[in-house]
Amino acid sequence: xxxxxxxxxxxxxxxxxxxxxxxxxxxxxxxxxxxxxxxxxxxxxxxxxxxxxxxxxxxxxxxxxxxxxxxxxxxxxxxxxxxxxxxxxxxxxxxxxxxxxxxxxxxxxxxxxxxxxxxxxxxxxxxxxxxxxxxxxxxxxxxxxxxxxxxxxxxxxxxxxxxxxxxxxxxxxxxxxxxxxxxxxxxxxxxxxxxxxxxxxxxxxxxxxxxxxxxxxxxxxxxxxxxxxxxxxxxxxxxxxxxxxxxxxxxxxxxxxxxxxxxxxxxxxxxxxxxxxxxxxxxxxxxxxxxxxxxxxxxxxxxxxxxxxxxxxxxxxx
Amino acid sequence: xxxxxxxxxxxxxxxxxxxxxxxxxxxxxxxxxxxxxxxxxxxxxxxxxxxxxxxxxxxxxxxxxxxxxxxxxxxxxxxxxxxxxxxxxxxxxxxxxxxxxxxxxxxxxxxxxxxxxxxxxxxxxxxxxxxxxxxxxxxxxxxxxxxxxxxxxxxxxxxxxxxxxxxxxxxxxxxxxxxxxxxxxxxxxxxxxxxxxxxxxxxxxxxxxxxxxxxxxxxxxxxxxxxxxxxxxxxxxxxxxxxxxxxxxxxxxxxxxxxxxxxxxxxxxxxxx
Numbered sequence: 001x002x003x004x005x006x007x008x009x010x011x012x013x014x015x016x017x018x019x020x021x022x023x024x025x026x027x028x029x030x031x032x033x034x035x036x037x038x039x040x041x042x043x044x045x046x047x048x049x050x051x052x053x054x055x056x057x058x059x060x061x062x063x064x065x066x067x068x069x070x071x072x073x074x075x076x077x078x079x080x081x082x083x084x085x086x087x088x089x090x091x092x093x094x095x096x097x098x099x100x101x102x103x104x105x106x107x108x109x110x111x112x113x114x115x116x117x118x119x120x121x122x123x124x125x126x127x128x129x130x131x132x133x134x135x136x137x138x139x140x141x142x143x144x145x146x147x148x149x150x151x152x153x154x155x156x157x158x159x160x161x162x163x164x165x166x167x168x169x170x171x172x173x174x175x176x177x178x179x180x181x182x183x184x185x186x187x188x189x190x191x192x193x194x195x196x197x198x199x200x201x202x203x204x205x206x207x208x209x210x211x212x213x214x215x216x217x218x219x220x221x222x223x224x225x226x227x228x229x230x231x232x233x234x235x236x237x238x239x240x241x242x243x244x245x246x247x248x249x250x251x252x253x254x255x256x257x258x259x260x261x262x263x264x265x266x267x268x269x270x271x272x273x274x275x276x277x278x279x280x281x282x283x284x285x286x287x288x289x290x291x292x293x294x295x296x297x298x299x300x301x302x303x304x305x306x307x308x309x310x311x312x313x314x315x316x317x318x
Numbered sequence: 319x320x321x322x323x324x325x326x327x328x329x330x331x332x333x334x335x336x337x338x339x340x341x342x343x344x345x346x347x348x349x350x351x352x353x354x355x356x357x358x359x360x361x362x363x364x365x366x367x368x369x370x371x372x373x374x375x376x377x378x379x380x381x382x383x384x385x386x387x388x389x390x391x392x393x394x395x396x397x398x399x400x401x402x403x404x405x406x407x408x409x410x411x412x413x414x415x416x417x418x419x420x421x422x423x424x425x426x427x428x429x430x431x432x433x434x435x436x437x438x439x440x441x442x443x444x445x446x447x448x449x450x451x452x453x454x455x456x457x458x459x460x461x462x463x464x465x466x467x468x469x470x471x472x473x474x475x476x477x478x479x480x481x482x483x484x485x486x487x488x489x490x491x492x493x494x495x496x497x498x499x500x501x502x503x504x505x506x507x508x509x510x511x512x513x514x515x516x517x518x519x520x521x522x523x524x525x526x527x528x529x530x531x532x533x534x535x536x537x538x539x540x541x542x543x544x545x546x547x548x549x550x551x552x553x554x555x556x557x558x559x560x561x562x563x564x565x566x567x568x569x570x571x572x573x574x575x576x577x578x579x580x581x582x583x584x585x586x587x588x589x590x591x
Binding site: 018021022024026029030108137140141143144145146147148149152153156160161228236251254255257258262263273274276277280281282285286289293294296297298 | 519
């Protein structure tokens with residue numbers, strides 16, 4: 001057991017290190033610009049006074065290491081600085097945005113995960129059957145679709161033609177839960193379709209990998225019924241790969257959310273990020289990028305740890 | 319080659335045909351398109367008529383012409399990006415496999431860090447700094463995507479550089495570039511080619527998504543992603559015109575994926591996934 005905790009602690013350490021380096025990159029990406037960011041943002045005609053004021057505003061007048069430490073301290077204590085565009089405290093509005101995005105992601109995951117596991121398992125069990133081939137073709141096709149294509153097809157059929165769902169998901173905090181869920185359904189459905197294909201293919205590959213191992217063949221040869229082989233022999237060993245698939249795809253979902261939020265005008269973190277990039281509102285972009293990066297890295301870390309815990313071969317590497 | 323294609327499954331044949339159609343459209347765009355890419359030829363959002371087969375867009379440009387020119391711009395930019403990504407990632411990856419040691423260590427760790435963050439997030443951050451021009455778009459995505467190419471080419475080259483024939487070439491005093499070009503590269507060509515198709519799909523969708531968000535290819539250049547964005551309101555009037563450019567994007571990626579699927583199947587013999 002002690003070696004297990006050691007490996008997990010190592011991974012956690014690595015994760016913290018990664019987060020640290022990523023935060024360094026996000027904070028110092030400003031320095032990448034040849035010349036000065038103030039000139040790029042204010043234009044050539046800016047007077048020396050406005051340049052100086054702008055430099056003080058985004059903190060460029062202080063030395064780099066102090067600027068980084070202050071930025072990091074702010075990030076950790078919930079003070080993310082001020083938006084350049086609206087002059088408001090970022091912390092004021094980023095909280096509701098984040099919770100909206102997490103809500104959308106959560107609803108999408110609640111649909112996608114069970115559906116992908118079930119369909120993937122079926123495809124693996126009836127390998128090379130007609131069903132499997134159709135699933136292969138369908139998932140390959142849907143992986144190739146841009147998110148906005150899926151979104152607009154859904155809007156056309158479920159909103160414009162039939163009028164079941166609203167085409168715009170303008171949720172706000174004062175909505176009742178049921179109403180909020182209803183308005184979130186269409187973007188969530190889009191996200192579900194987007195991650196479903198990936199997840200299904202990965203589940204199928206993981207299960208097929210497992211079913212080809214010798215001990216499963218042994219169980220079959222000794223005459224165990226198929227259902228028992230799956231539930232008692234395969235499933236206990238399948239949890240590792242399955243959880244891995246789920247965590248990886250949730251991480252993928254975190255990014256897919258950006259485009260879908262823009263299509264549905266859903267007031268989440270992704271839409272805020274895109275708006276801020278087009279306004280070149282650097283502090284907000286940095287804050288959003290950091291939040292997305294943290295969630296993504298943590299989910300990957302989780303999938304890493306789960307696969308270690310569930311796989312004895314990774315525990316004792318040769 | 320011809321025999322190989324004849325023996326391909328139906329999906330791969332269709333894929334090849336579709337890809338050929340796209341490339342043909344892209345190359346001969348000025349001769350096929352009825353109007354110019356930027357000319358305003360009617361009032362905005364005209365319906366589908368004989369004069370304008372797919373109607374006109376939000377400021378009255380011919381939709382069909384823009385779709386045809388969009389093939390050239392969108393595919394061209396994505397292709398250039400992937401080629402640069404493969405040059406960067408392929409060379410550094412093969413060098414890492416051959417040199418090993420601290421060089422391999424340093425670049426691999428750098429790639430690990432870059433891959434720890436979703437490339438969309440990185441790309442948005444960098445676009446904030448450098449602004450949205452076509453050149454910065456191509457370079458940013460090429461660098462971010464070269465990390466994936468690095469991984470593949472490094473691991474593929476690792477298996478080749480330990481072979482005796484590479485050892486022999488080195489012992490008889492061949493230079494590094496000779497070894498890379500004549501010994502390593504031909505032997506990792508098959509996986510790299512399949513990867514090229516996959517990376518192209520990814521980059522193509524990625525640029526389309528950025529353009530759709532208004533952060534990619536800028537107007538008045540005709541481009542499928544931003545065409546969806548510009549005409550999106552039509553959807554609410556039960557008009558499928560904005561779906562056309564999106565379908566054009568999907569059509570090409572589906573075709574490439576079908577071909578890649580077949581190539582992966584060929585190169586791996588019997589792969590389960």
